[in-house]
Amino acid sequence: MRTALFMVLAISCLTRGAFSQTAFEVATIKPYDMKNGAMEAGVKVYPGGRIVVHAEPLKALILIAFDVGYWQISGGEDWMEKDVYDVEAKAPQQSGTYSLRHTRFGIEDERLRQMLQTLLTDRFQLKLHRETKTGSIYLLEKGSKTFLLRPTKFTEDQPALGDPGFSGEVEHAGGHWFLFNASAPQLAKIEQDNSDFEGSLTTFIQDVGLKLTPSKGPVETLVIEHAQKPSAN
DSSP: OEEEEHHHHBOOOOOOSSOOOOOOSEEEEEEOOGGGOOOOOEEEEETTTEEEEEEEEHHHHHHHHHTOOGGGEEEOOTHHHHOEEEEEEEOOOOSSOOOOOEETTEEOOHHHHHHHHHHHHHHSOOEEEEEEEEEEEEEEEEOSSOOOOOOOOOOSSSOSSSSTTBOOEEEEETTEEEEESOOHHHHHHHHHHTTTSSSOHHHHHHHTTEEEEEEEEEEEEEEEEEOOSOOOO
16 A cells, blocks of 8 residues: 655645536535634535535635645635635536545545536636646555554444544544544545644554655645635625
């Protein structure tokens, strides 16, 4: 098993090709109303391709839509990190089903991510370009210790923490890391997102039989050229 972690322990998951023209059937974007009280920020995916994102700024919406980390987004203005929005959207009916798998800040179904890309491009007049350079990366590989990770027993209908489709949860409590229902790419991204966290995941990764190997590889980023506050629904 080998998973590349770009720059400071991150995986490059940018959607290839031109921005998708696939669109949600119906969608709303509204400024987050503090009168509604405190609400857990993040994304949820429901059956039928319905997504709900609470209290997230534009840069967070970009990282959800393009499956990247904050460090892979550059450019933009202050409001893109300070102004927060609620997003609700419903995908068109189609044959087959949409995957419910999601984290608090990620959507696994590529079709839903493409629809979110289109929505942001439309409502925020978002313009981006990609830059790729050769840089420092890490490879997440099987180490010399006994491999302790096991296939999850949880499914989309019976998730680890009660939220249908929720996966890739990581918690740090009592000096220990706890990982639930995560794929190898999710683990790599979790390591990236927590690389500066007190009690780094690096020790946990080694303890479960993995290792991080320094290497060189393509480092891809998204550069915000233009965006404006969203148009009315």
